[in-house]
Amino acid sequence: MRLPASLIAELKKESNYEKVNFNSLVLKILSNHVLWGRYERKVGLLPMTKPFVNAAIHRLEDKEIITLAKVIEKETFSNILHFMKRDYTVNDFIEILRAWLNVAWMQHNVEQNQDSYIFTIQHELGEKWSLYVETLVKELFYDIINKKLEIKSKRGNITLIFPTE
Numbered sequence: 001m002r003l004p005a006s007l008i009a010e011l012k013k014e015s016n017y018e019k020v021n022f023n024s025l026v027l028k029i030l031s032n033h034v035l036w037g038r039y040e041r042k043v044g045l046l047p048m049t050k051p052f053v054n055a056a057i058h059r060l061e062d063k064e065i066i067t068l069a070k071v072i073e074k075e076t077f078s079n080i081l082h083f084m085k086r087d088y089t090v091n092d093f094i095e096i097l098r099a100w101l102n103v104a105w106m107q108h109n110v111e112q113n114q115d116s117y118i119f120t121i122q123h124e125l126g127e128k129w130s131l132y133v134e135t136l137v138k139e140l141f142y143d144i145i146n147k148k149l150e151i152k153s154k155r156g157n158i159t160l161i162f163p164t165e
Contacts, residue, residue, distance in 0.1 A: 007123060011025060011029075018099065029030075032099055032102055032103070037103070050124075050125065051068065052130070053129070054125050054126065057126075057128045057129055057132060058124070058126065058128055060128065061111070062128070062131060065128055065131050065132050065135070066131065066135050068130050068132075069131075069135035069136040069139065070135060070136075070139050073132075073136050074136060074139040074140055074143060077136065077140050077145065078140060078143050081096065081140075081144060084096070088144050089145075089160055089165060090145055090146060090147070090163065090164060090165055091118065091165070093141060093144060093145055094110060094117055094119060094162060095155070097137065098110065098117065101121060106121055106122070106123050107121070107122040107123070108120060108121045108122065112164070114164070115163065115164055115165060116162060116163055117161070117162040117164065118160075118161055119158070119160040119161070119162060120157060120158070120160075121133065121157065121158040121159075121161045122156060122157050123156060123157075123158075124139050124156060126156075127153075127155070130153050130156075130158050133158055134151050134153060134158060134160075137149070137151075137160055138151060141162070147162075148163075148164070149161060149162050149165055
């Protein structure tokens with residue numbers, strides 16, 4: 001693969017800043033593109049700033065957030081996931097969720113034990129954002145995988161506990 005020297009220089013600068021190996025950074029960028037980025041425009045996703053999303057979601061009542069997540073967003077994301085791939089495992093679902101959170105710049109961590117994946121999301125968008133994410137992921141997971149997940153939330157943290165296969 002041949003890349004312009006200026007692009008390589010920028011990527012090396014980024015890898016030094018992030019304190020990661022150059023090849024690891026390139027692999028991460030390409031993997032995110034294959035997993036998520038190449039679909040963004042095709043399925044109608046829009047970039048929005050954190051202050052806009054925060055202000056908009058805090059103007060809504062909890063009931064409205066739940067309805068939007070269950071009806072509009074679940075259907076939209078379900079269509080997006082089916083556009084990307086027909087069948088999903090729990091692991092596939094988690095990888096797609098990780099890709100979405102990476103694009104949205106939300107910190108997250110995944111741990112796996114014998115019977116579950118413990119997926120923790122950290123954000124600064126408040127309880128209403130937590131309600132939105134919890135509702136959307138719970139509904140979408142059941143719709144796509146046909147299994148339930150456990151959710152535990154504390155201020156700014158969402159913990160999703162997915163069953164293993």
